[in-house]
Amino acid sequence: MTSQAPTPAYRRLSVEERRSQLLEAALSLFAHRAPEEVSLDDVAEAAGVSRPLVYRYFPGGKQQLYEAALKSAADELRDCFDEPEEGPLLPRLTRAVERYLAFVGRHDAGFSALLQGGSVVETSRTTAIVDGVRRAAAEHILRHLGVEEPGPRLRMTIRMWITAVEAASLIWLDEDKQPPLEELRDWLVEQFVAVLTVTARRDAQTDTLVQALAADL
Amino acid sequence: MTSQAPTPAYRRLSVEERRSQLLEAALSLFAHRAPEEVSLDDVAEAAGVSRPLVYRYFPGGKQQLYEAALKSAADELRDCFDEPEEGPLLPRLTRAVERYLAFVGRHDAGFSALLQGGSVVETSRTTAIVDGVRRAAAEHILRHLGVEEPGPRLRMTIRMWITAVEAASLIWLDEDKQPPLEELRDWLVEQFVAVLTVTARRDAQTDTLVQALAADL
Numbered sequence: 001m002t003s004q005a006p007t008p009a010y011r012r013l014s015v016e017e018r019r020s021q022l023l024e025a026a027l028s029l030f031a032h033r034a035p036e037e038v039s040l041d042d043v044a045e046a047a048g049v050s051r052p053l054v055y056r057y058f059p060g061g062k063q064q065l066y067e068a069a070l071k072s073a074a075d076e077l078r079d080c081f082d083e084p085e086e087g088p089l090l091p092r093l094t095r096a097v098e099r100y101l102a103f104v105g106r107h108d109a110g111f112s113a114l115l116q117g118g119s120v121v122e123t124s125r126t127t128a129i130v131d132g133v134r135r136a137a138a139e140h141i142l143r144h145l146g147v148e149e150p151g152p153r154l155r156m157t158i159r160m161w162i163t164a165v166e167a168a169s170l171i172w173l174d175e176d177k178q179p180p181l182e183e184l185r186d187w188l189v190e191q192f193v194a195v196l197t198v199t200a201r202r203d204a205q206t207d208t209l210v211q212a213l214a215a216d217l
Numbered sequence: 218m219t220s221q222a223p224t225p226a227y228r229r230l231s232v233e234e235r236r237s238q239l240l241e242a243a244l245s246l247f248a249h250r251a252p253e254e255v256s257l258d259d260v261a262e263a264a265g266v267s268r269p270l271v272y273r274y275f276p277g278g279k280q281q282l283y284e285a286a287l288k289s290a291a292d293e294l295r296d297c298f299d300e301p302e303e304g305p306l307l308p309r310l311t312r313a314v315e316r317y318l319a320f321v322g323r324h325d326a327g328f329s330a331l332l333q334g335g336s337v338v339e340t341s342r343t344t345a346i347v348d349g350v351r352r353a354a355a356e357h358i359l360r361h362l363g364v365e366e367p368g369p370r371l372r373m374t375i376r377m378w379i380t381a382v383e384a385a386s387l388i389w390l391d392e393d394k395q396p397p398l399e400e401l402r403d404w405l406v407e408q409f410v411a412v413l414t415v416t417a418r419r420d421a422q423t424d425t426l427v428q429a430l431a432a433d434l
Contacts, residue, residue, distance in 0.1 A: 163384035
C-alpha cells in the first residue's frame with residue numbers, strides 16, 4: 001500500500017541531516033512544553049518520522065535528545081562568533097551580532113529554550129552548556145579587542161552587555177522581530193561602545209580600548 | 218533542665234520577626250541547595266528553632282516556605298524602588314540603585330536564589346514572582362521619567378538595562394562586592410544615561426527624555 005516515491009517528510013536525508021532535523025524538532029517542542037509533557041512520539045510526529053527512527057538516533061531517549069538539541073544549538077551559536085581577526089573592530093562585531101540575530105530569528109522558540117537553558121528542565125549540564133556559550137562570547141570579544149588579561153571592570157562591562165543582548169533577543173522575538181534586524185544590530189553595537197565609554201571613565205584599560213576603537217573607525 | 222533565660226536563638230520575637238527570620242534562613246538554604254535537599258529540619262536548625270515552630274508558621278511545608286521566602290525577598294526588593302517623585306531624576310535613580318545594591322549585598326546568596334527564581338526549582342509561580350519585580354522596576358522608571366506610553370525602543374532599552382543591572386549584581390557578589398557599592402551605583406546610572414542616549418539617536422520619544430535628563434542635572 002505504501003507508495004514507491006518517498007513522501008517529502010520521509011525523503012532520504014543523510015545521517016547528519018536527519019540528526020539535525022530531529023534536534024530542531026525536539027528543540028521547538030521542548031521550547032513550548034516541559035520535557036515530561038513531550039514524548040518521543042511527539043518528536044517523531046513533528047519531524048515526520050517514525051518513533052523507532054528517533055530511537056535509532058537517540059537510543060538514550062528523551063534526556064539524550066534534549067541535551068543533544070541544546071548542545072547542537074549552542075554549537076551553532078558559537079559559530080556565529082567566528083570572525084577573522086582582520087579589519088576594523090566594530091565592523092567585525094557588527095557582523096558577529098548580525099549572524100547571532102539571524103540565528104535567533106531562525107530558531108525563535110528554540111532559541112528561547114536554549115537561553116533559558118531550558119527554563120523547564122534546568123540541570124547543571126544544561127546550565128553549563130548555556131554558560132559555555134556566554135563565556136565563549138566574552139572570550140571572542142576580548143580576543144578581538146586584543147586583551148589578554150581583562151581587569152574586573154572591563155570583564156564586567158562585557159558580561160553585562162552580553163546579558164543585555166540576550167535580553168534584547170528575547171524581547172525582539174516577543175515583539176515579532178521589531179525593530180528590523182539591521183537596526184537592532186547597529187543599536188546593540190552602539191550600546192557596546194557606549195557602555196565601554198562609561199567604563200573608560202573609571203578604568204584605564206578600558207580607556208585605552210575605547211581610544212583604539214575610535215581610531216580604528 | 219531547660220534554663221529559664223531564653224538562649225539568644227530562642228529569644229522572644231514578634232510573630233512578624235519570627236516569620237522574617239524563618240524566611241531569611243530558608244532563602245539562604247534554598248540558595249545553596251536544591252529544595253529536595255533542604256529539609257524543614259535544616260531550616261529549623263539554621264534559624265535556631267524547633268521543627269514544630271517552622272510548621273506552625275508554614276503549615277504547607279517546604280513549598281509554602283520556599284514561595285513565601287521568594288515573595289518576601291521580592292517585596293523587600295520592590296520597596297527599594299520606592300522613591301518620591303521630586304527633585305532631579307538622576308539622583309532619584311541613584312538612590313534607588315543604592316538601595317537595590319544594599320539589598321543585594323545584604324541578602325547575598327538569597328538574592329541569587331531569588332533572581333534565579335530559583336534556578337533550582339523554577340515553577341511558573343516562582344518565575345512570576347521574579348518577573349513581577351522586573352516589571353515593577355521598569356514601571357517605576359517609566360513613571361519617574363513621566364512616560365505613560367513608552368514606545369518599543371524605550372521599553373526595550375529600559376528592560377535591557379534592568380537585565381544588565383541584574384547581571385552586574387550577580388557578578389558583584391561573585392567578586393566579593395568589588396568595585397565598592399558607590400562606584401558600582403554611579404557606573405550603573407551612567408550606563409543608563411549612555412544606553413538611553415544611543416536609543417535617542419533612533420527614537421524621538423527617548424530623545425526628548427535624554428534632553429530632559431540633561432536639563433535636569
